[in-house]
Amino acid sequence: MSVNAVRLPATEATRAVASQSALSECVSRTVRRYLADLGDADCGEGLHALVIREVEGPLLREVLAFHDGNQSRAAVALGINRATLRKKLAAHGLL
Incomplete structure (x- = not known):
């Protein structure tokens, strides 16, 4: 694996997700799926730049619409x- 990621055992991953907020859980699930697809x-x-680019646009759009x-x-x-x-x-x- 070329990405610096720790693979948690299934039970540990499930336990970690149980204590997360809905947004955090969604991000965790999506990043895990992306890393699995990436192999x-x-x-x-870079993963950080990719996530920020993908998340920031919808975040801005939704907050602006809400207001x-x-x-x-x-x-x-x-x-x-x-x-x-x-x-x-x-x-x-x-804009």
Whole structure:
């Protein structure tokens, strides 16, 4: 395995998931599935960059929609300033 990952025994993996939030559980399950699909191949851009790229766009879109397009309120909810939010929205083609 070329990725630095620890393979937990099935019972240990299940126990770890039981104490996670729904969001954390979803991320864990998806990353495990991705790593299994990837096998020994390299991720290319790096797993962290890949996950951030895949998660950030939907996160921004959903928080902005929740706040009816109000960027100031969305930025507060995300814990970032409005200029940073606008930069991220532009990078994801959401402006």
